[in-house]
Amino acid sequence: MYTKVLPKIEELLRRCGDDTVLGPKLVAYNSTAPSYVIFEDLALKGYTTIGHRHTSLEEVRTALLKLAKLHAISYKLGLENDNVITSMDKGSMNSIDPNSFEFIKIGIELLKEVISEHSDLREFIPHIEAVEHLLLPKSIEMFNKGSSGAKRDGIFVLNHGDFHMKNVMIQNSDGKLRDLMLLDYQISVFGSPAIDLHYAFTMMYSPEMRRDHHDELLYFYITNFQETLRKSEYRGHIPTNVEFRQELEKHRYWGLFLLLSFLIFSYSFSDADGDLAKVIEDKAEQKKQLRDPRLLNELRELLPKFLYNGYFEY
Known part of the structure; x- marks a missing residue:
């Protein structure tokens, strides 16, 4: 990603007058044992982590703007059968067995146990079990749809693959956001943009954004994707708003899986006393986090929305 893919995408952006930086500068690397990568020190340029809080709307818009440009140029390259892009076919869900992670194997079962304790949430258990x-x-x-032997149907882009609030650094000056840097392209994968977009909903957005700004942010991403393609002098079909929403609907099970299994980590990320490793490794701690009243209240908002939007249909 850092030696070939990102430089190629950034070069194409430069050709259309776009100086967007998609990742930190690679200083040195070695691909043979002992392998290593060394990046520029972003702290010297005034970048900091998000810290123990949810992202702001401006920060998420900036992250989505960069994501849209990454997706748009890789969409163009994918249609040109650029092997550098299309060979990136292993992501978080198809490089190893997800069931090897205990929190994935038991996460939904623990969630059902917790919501069974609340009469208003208990009614969703049959829908989940279905x-x-x-x-x-x-x-x-x-995730496997992007592989070279698969029949590709829909929109295909190079996904960041781990698009969450801890994989960015921000640069502020005089109280204003100047830049946001995307980090950690270790599990980037060629596939549906639903991979990153559903992930962003659960792992990048704040509870307020999930409740009030989802359509706005999706529209912002789509329009910037489209505009990037136009500026790149791409002459083929530009995916429409409807087609992007169809991607999200087609891959709704991924969105539902993330909501049921990963929403807990969005809260762990933002809590000053949150211990992500402990939540992942300790069943009792995971259950304790699931009982967080803020998380349960958000489920009271989101589970009905997911039901009404057909996420539980099979």
């Missing part, structure tokens, strides 16, 4: 056996297989199937 589709939970499909969530992992369908998600893995989606």
Whole structure:
């Protein structure tokens, strides 16, 4: 990603007058044992981490702007059968067995136990149980769609693959956001943009954004994707707003899997006393985090929305 893919995409952006930087500068690397990569020290340029809080709307818009440009140029290259892009076919769900992670294997079961303690949430358990056996297989199937031997149907882009609030650094000056740097392209994968977009909903957005700004942010991403393609002098079909939404609907099981299994980590990331490693490794700690009243209240908002939007259909 850092030696070939990002430089290639940034070069194409430069050709159309766009100086967007998609990742930190690579200073040195070695691909043979002992392998290593060394990046520029972003702290020297005034970049800091998000810290123990949710992202702001401006920060998420900046992250989505860069994501849209990454997706748009890689969409163009993918249609040109650029092997550098299309060979990136292994992501988080198809490079190793997800069931090897205990928190994935037991996460939904623990969530059902917790929501069974609340009469208003208990009614969603039958809906979850009707589709939970499909969530992992369908998600893995989606990740495999980008492989060279698969029949590709829909929109295909190079996904960041781990697009969450801890994989960015921000640069502020005089109280204003000057830049946001995307980090950690270790599991980038060629596939549906739904991979990153559903992930952003659960792992990048704040609870307020999930509740009030989802359509706005999706539209912002789509229009910048389209505009980037136009500026790149791409002459083919430009995916429409409707087609992007169809991608999200087609891969709704991935979105539901993330909501049920990963929303807990969005709260762990933003809590000053949150211990992500402990939540992942300790069943009791995971259950304790699931009982967080803020998380349960958000589920009271999101589970009905997911039900009404057909996420539990099979």
